[in-house]
Amino acid sequence: MESAVARVAELLKRSDDLDKVELITQRLQREKAAIDVQLKAEVKSHIDSTGGAVIKLADSKRIMAEIKGELMKIDRLCSESQLSVRDFEKINRLANIHRNFIKTQEFADNMKSLHGRIQQVNDMIEDDCGDGQGGIEAQLDSRVPNLLTIHYMLSEMRDFRDSAMFHAEKASEDTRRTTIKHFAPLDPLIAKFDRVVEDVGGNLLEFIRSGNTSLVVRLAKIIDLEEREDLKATVLLEVNGKAKQQNGGTGGGFRSPHMNGNSNNKNNSMSVTLGNNVAPRSPRGYPTLFLRAMEKSIKDSFEACIESFPGDCITLLENLAWIYTDLELTRMELATLVPKRWQIFDTVLKFYHVETHNLLDQVLATDPDAQSILAILNYVKDYYDTMKKGFSVSKEQLQPPLLDGKENDLYDDYMKLIVNKLNEWMENLATTERQAFINRDNAPEMDNDGRYALQGEVITFKMITQQIEVAADSQQGRILAGVVEECGNVLKERQASWEAIMTKEVKKEIRVAQLLRDKKKRKEAEKALANGQDIDSDDELQNNAGLVDYMIALANDQIRGADYTEALSSKVAPVVSQKYSTQITSTLETVSDGYVAFAKLCTNSLIEIIFSDLKPAFDILFETSTIGASAWYKGIPMSQITDTLAEYYGDVQSHMNPLLIEVFLDDLLDETVLHYLQSLRSGKHHKVSLKLPKASVQIKQDIGKMYDFFDEHHSSREHVQQVFKVFEHLLWILESPIEELGDKYTQLKAEFWDCPLSFFEAVVNARKDIDSKMAKELISVVRSEALLGGGPEEELQPTIMGRYGRS
Numbered sequence: 190m191e192s193a194v195a196r197v198a199e200l201l202k203r204s205d206d207l208d209k210v211e212l213i214t215q216r217l218q219r220e221k222a223a224i225d226v227q228l229k230a231e232v233k234s235h236i237d238s239t240g241g242a243v244i245k246l247a248d249s250k251r252i253m254a255e256i257k258g259e260l261m262k263i264d265r266l267c268s269e270s271q272l273s274v275r276d277f278e279k280i281n282r283l284a285n286i287h288r289n290f291i292k293t294q295e296f297a298d299n300m301k302s303l304h305g306r307i308q309q310v311n312d313m314i315e316d317d318c319g320d321g322q323g324g325i326e327a328q329l330d331s332r333v334p335n336l337l338t339i340h341y342m343l344s345e346m347r348d349f350r351d352s353a354m355f356h357a358e359k360a361s362e363d364t365r366r367t368t369i370k371h372f373a374p375l376d377p378l379i380a381k382f383d384r385v386v387e388d389v390g391g392n393l394l395e396f397i398r399s400g401n402t403s404l405v406v407r408l409a410k411i412i413d414l415e416e417r418e419d420l421k422a423t424v425l426l427e428v429n430g431k432a433k434q435q436n437g438g439t440g441g442g443f444r445s446p447h448m449n450g451n452s453n454n455k456n457n458s459m460s461v462t463l464g465n466n467v468a469p470r471s472p473r474g475y476p477t478l479f480l481r482a483m484e485k486s487i488k489d490s491f492e493a494c495i496e497s498f499p500g501d502c503i504t505l506l507e508n509l510a511w512i513y514t515d516l517e518l519t520r521m522e523l524a525t526l527v528p529k530r531w532q533i534f535d536t537v538l539k540f541y542h543v544e545t546h547n548l549l550d551q552v553l554a555t556d557p558d559a560q561s562i563l564a565i566l567n568y569v570k571d572y573y574d575t576m577k578k579g580f581s582v583s584k585e586q587l588q589p590p591l592l593d594g595k596e597n598d599l600y601d602d603y604m605k606l607i608v609n610k611l612n613e614w615m616e617n618l619a620t621t622e623r624q625a626f627i628n629r630d631n632a633p634e635m636d637n638d639g640r641y642a643l644q645g646e647v648i649t650f651k652m653i654t655q656q657i658e659v660a661a662d663s664q665q666g667r668i669l670a671g672v673v674e675e676c677g678n679v680l681k682e683r684q685a686s687w688e689a690i691m692t693k694e695v696k697k698e699i700r701v702a703q704l705l706r707d708k709k710k711r712k713e714a715e716k717a718l719a720n721g722q723d724i725d726s727d728d729e730l731q732n733n734a735g736l737v738d739y740m741i742a743l744a745n746d747q748i749r750g751a752d753y754t755e756a757l758s759s760k761v762a763p764v765v766s767q768k769y770s771t772q773i774t775s776t777l778e779t780v781s782d783g784y785v786a787f788a789k790l791c792t793n794s795l796i797e798i799i800f801s802d803l804k805p806a807f808d809i810l811f812e813t814s815t816i817g818a819s820a821w822y823k824g825i826p827m828s829q830i831t832d833t834l835a836e837y838y839g840d841v842q843s844h845m846n847p848l849l850i851e852v853f854l855d856d857l858l859d860e861t862v863l864h865y866l867q868s869l870r871s872g873k874h875h876k877v878s879l880k881l882p883k884a885s886v887q888i889k890q891d892i893g894k895m896y897d898f899f900d901e902h903h904s905s906r907e908h909v910q911q912v913f914k915v916f917e918h919l920l921w922i923l924e925s926p927i928e929e930l931g932d933k934y935t936q937l938k939a940e941f942w943d944c945p946l947s948f949f950e951a952v953v954n955a956r957k958d959i960d961s962k963m964a965k966e967l968i969s970v971v972r973s974e975a976l977l978g979g980g981p982e983e984e985l986q987p988t989i990m991g992r993y994g995r996s
Contacts, residue, residue, distance in 0.1 A: 299349050300371065307374050310342050314381050318388070325381050327388035333404055336385070340411045343382055346375055351470055383478060386411075390479040391486030394515055397522050408479075409527040415475035422470040484540050491544040495551065502552050502561040506568045509548075512541055513575055520580065538580070542587050545572065549591055553599075559606035560659065562599055567663045569596060604671055607656060611679045614652050618645055619683070623690060626743070629735040633742035641742035641844040642749070649683065650753040661761050666769030669761060670776075677776040680750070684783045688790065691743060695794045698736050699801040706805060737795060737840060744791035745846045751784035792853045796860050799837050803864070806830045810868040810891075811877040811884070811955065822883070827891040831898045834861070838902060854903050858912055859989050861895060866919065866993060870951045877955045885923050892916045912989055915941060922952045927959060927967065934971050943991035946972055 313335040318327045327333060350372045357368040389396065389408050396404050490511075498505040519537045527533050552565060569591050576582040584590070592599060622645040625631075633641040653676045660672035758777040762770045800807075806829040809820050820826060834857070841853055871877045879885075892913065899909045918937040925933050934949045949971060953964050 296353075300353075303346065303349070303371070304374060306342060306346060307378055310339055310346075311378055311381070313339050314378075314385065318385050325384040325388070327385055327392070330399065330401075331404075332401060333385065333389065333407075336389075336404065336407050337411070339382060339385075343378065347379070347473070348470060350375060355469060386475060386478055387482040387485075390482035393483065393523055394518050397518060397526075402522070402526055405523070405526045412475055412479045413528050415473060418470065419472040419474070419476065422472050425469060480536065483537065487537075487540045487544055491548055495548060500555070502555065502557050503564045505548075505552070506564050509545075509568070512545065513579060516541060516580060538582065538587075543589075546589055546591055550593075553592070559603055559610060562603040562606065563659060563663055563668065565592075566596065566599060566603065566668060567665065570663075570665055600668065600671070603668070604675055607672060608675050608679070611652065611656065611676065615649070615679055615683060618648060619686060621645075626690060626739055627694065629739055632735065633738055635844070639843060640745050640846060641738055643739075643742050643746045646746040646750050646753070649680070650750070650757075653680070654753075654757060657757065657761055661764055664764070666765035669765055670769040670772045673761065673773045674776050677780045680754075680780045681783055684747075684787050687743065688787060691740070691791065691794060694736055695740075695798060698798055702801050702804075737798060737837070738844070740791055740795045740798070741841060741845045744788045744795070744849055745844075747784045747788035747791065748846045748848055751781045751788070754781040754784065788849060789852065792849055792856060795837075795841075795853070796856055799834070799857070800860060800864060803830055803833055806833070807864050807868050810865065811879065822887050824887070824890055824894070827894050830861070831894050834898055842902070851904060854899070855908070858899050858903065858909065859992070861899075862912055862915065862989060863992060865891070865895070866915070866948065869955050870947075871954060877951075878957045879923065879955045880957045881923060885920060888916075888920065888923070915944075915990060919952060922949065923956060927963065930967060931971055931974065935974075938975070941988045941990040942985055943987055945990070945993055946975060948990065948993050 314325065317331060317333045317335050317339075318325050353368055353372065357365045360368075386408065389404060390412075393405055393408075396402070494508065494511075495505065498508065516534070516538060520534045523537070524534050549565060549569070552561070557565065572591065573584045573587070576587060577584070622643065625643075633643060636642050657669070657672055657676060660669045663669065754777050758774055758781075762773045762777075765773065806826040809826050812821055838854075838857075841850060845853065869877055896909065896913055900906055903909050918933065918940070921933045921936070922930060930953065937944055937949065946968070950964075950968050953959060953967060954961070956964075959967070
């Protein structure tokens with residue numbers, strides 16, 4: 190009841206659920222109908238099962254009653270037959286005495302002929318399997334024609350010995366010793382036959398390959414017979430043991446009811462039963478011997494294979510295809526030549542699997558290298574795939590599991606070895622690269638197109654590609670994706686290492702330039718150098734030349750690395766499943782993006798060096814001091830700027846990857862414009878006071894020189910003009926009457942929405958015709974209007990003026 194209430198509460202959680210009561214009712218009715226159908230089907234099934242069981246019980250009861258009646262008839266007939274014959278006991282006793290006389294005579298005859306039969310069997314074994322030197326070996330070309338005869342005669346003699354030894358137990362000690370001595374020559378003969386069984390049993394597949402299937406069939410018949418006889422012997426021994434316990438431990442052996450000494454034993458001519466006792470046959474274990482011979486032969490084959498390839502794990506694993514060949518021959522040929530109930534394929538498969546497991550354990554014990562571990566993982570995968578596809582045997586059926594289920598541990602070991610190897614290679618390579626980049630004793634190498642290049646990236650990708658191709662050959666998505674991920678991590682670490690080195694060298698280059706520009710510090714430095722002293726711990730003034738060339742080479746290498754990465758992704762991603770393909774693509778895309786980002790950082794750092802070199806020229810732009818003003822109005826600073834830009838660009842154009850040149854020019858254009866505009870700001874050592882219209886004329890000349898340079902080299906005149914539009918607003922603010930300046934700022938913001946007020950303030954303060962008080966009032970009004978106007982209603986792309994004042 191409570192569960193029903195809870196169910197209703199769950200269905201009717203909200204007030205609007207009441208409108209759905211009819212729909213809910215219909216749904217519940219459908220669910221109930223489905224459950225009722227299932228219940229009826231289950232009940233019917235149980236009723237049918239119960240009815241069948243009741244019928245079987247009734248049949249069993251009837252059959253038991255019939256058997257009981259028949260047994261009672263047999264017992265009655267037996268009793269009546271004894272009573273119907275006069276002197277039945279005497280006749281039965283005399284018949285028994287007569288049989289014993291006959292058996293005794295047979296026993297004596299067999300004792301006399303034993304050694305002759307032993308020699309006869311021995312001669313047959315020597316003829317069929319003798320090696321001429323007293324040894325026994327079943328050759329592949331031997332048909333062993335007497336195998337069944339040998340087994341038959343040997344079994345007779347063994348049965349006879351068992352019978353004799355059974356009866357000798359009740360005789361004197363001397364008789365027992367004599368009996369044992371008489372049968373002693375039989376043991377070496379048994380050993381020889383066992384050797385034949387082992388040779389043939391251990392080489393069944395080879396006999397089949399040689400076309401000697403008859404021998405295989407005959408051996409199978411012998412083993413089948415021995416298996417059945419051993420089972421009978423085991424059962425009789427168990428029954429005999431129980432009988433002794435019930436009789437208080439007294440002997441007498443197994444006694445057949447109503448037979449009065451008649452034996453049901455085999456009708457072998459050498460099997461003798463005396464009195465009422467049956468000689469027990471001890472189990473002879475030929476099925477076990479047969480299986481052990483097969484197992485040993487398989488083990489020997491594996492050991493021979495291992496010895497053929499000492500210390501060569503990969504070649505060893507490549508030469509194990511014979512396992513599948515043997516299993517296929519077992520399934521298609523051997524299984525048809527032996528009893529089906531043996532399930533010989535399952536037995537042979539188990540032997541081969543155990544030895545394969547042991548072989549892999551031995552290989553792992555040799556501390557294999559990364560390539561060998563990959564070969565092991567590949568082999569295990571192929572092994573299970575072949576067993577599944579070729580023999581319909583699942584991985585779960587093959588026990589113990591190969592590698593003891595430690596594939597993940599082995600996979601981790603492989604990845605560690607790969608990472609260690611890559612790190613070792615990268616460290617050795619990085620040491621050489623760092624020294625070349627820092628020392629810069631020689632110019633970078635050039636490729637066929639005249640571009641600067643560093644060879645490290647080529648070497649790196651040769652090593653990376655080698656490892657990835659090896660992993661790809663495994664055709665295992667997990668391994669390939671793992672190797673790609675680790676290689677990606679190594680490449681990202683390499684990018685980070687190069688970034689740190691480059692940043693340090695760029696900062697050092699700029700510090701040296703700044704130090705040498707300071708005359709006082711320069712004289713101190715020159716004096717220290719003359720005295721053989723270091724300037725500081727970084728040896729800053731002893732910086733090596735050629736950094737720009739190496740920066741270009743480094744930037745080019747990043748584009749090359751991105752190309753290599755994309756090519757590698759296109760090559761390996763399609764060879765695995767979608768799951769791992771996505772992972773590989775994502776990893777390599779991240780690496781490629783890192784290369785592109787670092788290439789951009791290289792060009793930015795190169796521009797940073799350029800503008801560090803141009804700092805003196807920018808410092809005297811708009812300078813109002815006598816010397817500075819004279820230089821500026823003569824156009825000297827801008828000529829220096831454009832000449833320096835042209836010189837740097839000449840190196841870039843000649844030796845940089847074309848994909849980077851446009852990026853470099855875009856950034857150079859932005860930085861040049863920003864540096865020029867930022868030079869309008871007055872500072873502690875830089876006072877700007879522009880006398881109009883003379884100043885505006887010179888500014889226009891400066892703008893013209895800058896425009897000519899970029900228009901000549903940049904591929905997009907439209908882009909250059911778009912950036913230079915800010916100079917139009919600069920001139921409007923400089924040349925417009927004071928009362929129109931607020932509108933000019935509004936126009937500036939309309940086109941460059943993120944331009945800070947500080948730019949407008951710097952230009953207004955630079956005008957000599959506007960005093961500071963008037964400037965402050967004007968800027969205050971403009972600031973208030975800007976605050977009232979708010980920001981743009983929609984998100985806009987940042988403009989060049991958004992970076993004004995940030996550097």
